[in-house]
Amino acid sequence: MISAPFQCDCCWFVNLSKREPSNASESDHRLLGYIRRINLDMFWSSEGSTVGHSLGNLRKAARMSTLLNLAPHHVPRGPWPVGDNLGFQVAIEMVRASQEKGRNSVEYVQFDTVRKIRSCYTNAYESSPAAVLELISFKGDFEKTLPLF
Numbered sequence: 001m002i003s004a005p006f007q008c009d010c011c012w013f014v015n016l017s018k019r020e021p022s023n024a025s026e027s028d029h030r031l032l033g034y035i036r037r038i039n040l041d042m043f044w045s046s047e048g049s050t051v052g053h054s055l056g057n058l059r060k061a062a063r064m065s066t067l068l069n070l071a072p073h074h075v076p077r078g079p080w081p082v083g084d085n086l087g088f089q090v091a092i093e094m095v096r097a098s099q100e101k102g103r104n105s106v107e108y109v110q111f112d113t114v115r116k117i118r119s120c121y122t123n124a125y126e127s128s129p130a131a132v133l134e135l136i137s138f139k140g141d142f143e144k145t146l147p148l149f
Contacts, residue, residue: 004042007080009035015084016092034092041091090121 012035013021013028021028062072094114102109125131 004046005080005086006039006042007078009039011080012039012088015080015082016089031092034095035088037095038088038091041095087118087121090118093117 007015009032010021013032016035017028017031021032065072094117097117098109098111098114100109101107102113104110
């Protein structure tokens with residue numbers, strides 16, 4: 001959990017659907033399956049050595065604090081706010097879209113096609129009032145934000 005924003009499957013279900021999953025609902029079971037896939041993908045998206053180095057450095061930092069008679073700094077791991085502030089639903093949409101019939105295969109769509117879902121959300125958000133207020137709408141070369149004035 002030090003390298004991925006993990007929440008359990010049921011917590012993500014509540015965050016996305018604003019209700020508990022129903023054992024009798026086939027669509028709830030399907031959504032829980034996609035949530036599990038995204039949760040696992042988050043863990044496997046980091047190199048093992050990166051996670052290992054992060055853990056080692058956190059342990060080293062705690063040891064340094066202890067040597068200085070300071071309480072080790074603990075990064076809060078929750079509780080998470082209710083809602084989807086990480087783009088989890090977009091990730092689910094991308095995984096589901098990847099299972100459609102593609103141009104080159106009847107079994108899946110290639111990632112370069114599926115990633116356009118993420119791009120369209122990014123473009124839509126960057127043109128929204130929230131993005132303008134956060135000063136991320138006017139980007140120049142290499143994703144640098146341009147000054148408004």
